[in-house]
Amino acid sequence: MKMAKKGVDKKVTLVDVAAIAGVSAITVSRVINQPEKVSEILRQQVQKAIDSLGYIPNQFASSLASAKSRVVGVAIPSLTNIVFTDVLRGIYDVLGATGYKVLMVDTHYSALEEEKMVRTLLSQAPEAMIITGGGQTKACQQLLQKAHIPIVQIMELLEEPLDMNIGFSHWQAGYDVAKYLLSQGYNRPGFIGARMDTRVQQRLRGYRAGLEEAGVYQDAYIATSLDPSSIGLGGQLFRRLMSASGGHLDAVFCANDDLALGALFESQRMHITVPHSLAICGFNDIEAATYVNPSLTSVWVGRYEMGVKAAEMILDCISHGKKPAQKMVDMGYQIKERDSTRQRR
Template sequence: MVGRTRNTKSKRATLADVAKLAGVSAITVSRVLNHPDKVSDDLCHRVREAIDTLGYIPNQSASSLASARSQVIGVAIPSLSNVVFNDVLRGIYDVAGAGGYKVLLVDTHYSPIEEENMIRTLLSQSPEAMIVTGGDQTRACQRMLSSAAIPVVQMMEILEEPLDMNIGFSHFQAGFEVAQKLMACGYQRIGFIGARMDTRVQQRMAGFKEALQTQDLYHSELFTTTPSPSSIALGGELLRGLLSTSGGKLDAVFCCNDDLALGALFESQRMHLSVPKDLALCGFNDFETSAFVNPSLSSVHVPRYEMGVQAAQMILNVLKGVPNKEKQVDIGFEIRMRQSTRMASA
């Protein structure tokens, strides 16, 4: 047909092509790609300029086979849409990138089976290390991680028996201490709102419940949970339901995350309930928004960026033969009491 030409593929540029265009050896190109700190700035510039000109894509598989190093760190998190993991990932990327490593990221959708499948896929890419979330992997997944014979960091929570290295905090203790704070403020009819209900949320709820039980203040009808993903809208819905089942006899509510707490706050305002006079609220994760709503929201702050930084640094230390001072790090948490609870005026 007139005006149509045959679509042909251009030949893929090779490492030798880059070397020829840059006027250097293939070994120099390889060093620029894998160990740029060992090559002069001038040579790096020439090689990278040639790479850009040719659109060269390194053959990572061939490089890995030749050097037995992939320079890849696999990372598995439960959700790419959950902003809680943004800061953690930023810390991992910052440290890994500065150390000359690439991050291969997968989303496990809060499913142990999906996590097993995704980690099997990651391990097939020969990563030099793995960072995974929590400790509720399937037994098959744990066996895979152990038999891979690479450094592994489990993050986001403190584990009794980590596979290798571990960094996080006690969600149980965080929930326990939130209940103590609310009771110290004088609240007695204290409820809990939870969504998604993954293992870490369950630990927060368990600690919260145990603290209330120590003062005989636990009432099962004041606890409401759902397996549905959390959202601001869901927070309002759950609060309205909780107020209905409790007959309105509710002093304070601990929400398992700030999404739900913000929804509960907005719903309280729609219902003309004064926070904290009529109802105190506390969230978890301490999103930036929580400090700027009116009234400002009490929440549990976790140093998520620092957790990501330390998780990646623990990995790099092992890969570089530098011993870690500790194989398990409790990064801690801080309960930030603001205007949504009476503690702010104490």
């Protein structure tokens, strides 16, 4: 057999893979583009040929031929926030197992950036989109609706979703935290929030409503910032809140666990004992909440489960060509009580 000269090897094609695998080119294409429709033995046989030849499928050409991109676009506000990494893990676990590719963009909590990124995603002809929340610009909403593809808005329940919706009521969660702290005997609770995106604002409104019903709400007991959340900022806001309230607070609800951890560490530096002198409650129930001392009460939401459910709804739409009977799914939440709020039973 004549050997090709080094540096002039011809590009490996789908036909080459088919010859090595002993199957037709159509079968190789099906293995690459619709792996769920072939047997595991056949898939492994073709994959072995692909690996041995170093073949790289041309996904763009495949999508043109089939009118299917096998791409799902995902728009999230932050790539570094653990809240969204858990959601993404759920999305990847479901879509990756079926051969779909996830094309992800970071909108940086900006509606205008989100509109720009959605335009970028739609230019790649995704078969569906998963997008965070309902704060899109009017232009962005129109873009998504005119795309005529399945869309799932996640992370919050919306009154008028664009298509499908998975989340929970941030307002109700905030309200329930207020009622929980009051039931524990705390009657001078405050609030710390950062970035103040729409979901944080909903938590604050629900929390305020619960406190107003009990006649204990005070503006001086609220400290917020438009800066991104961090443990350091949580400490700064906690110190500001204690100063503004004259040190009269007996509980603090923090819009997320980073802020709550900052408040906890700052309270220790200020020699304020938790929960003996002050209760602290966070939100999102990240892993660290269980391991700090005292352990942190927080609101658990099924972030991974939300990602899984969103991906499953997308696949169901694509596979059956119709929307599920239940287009809105309330994932709920739980207040995970730990040591930071247990003192006043």
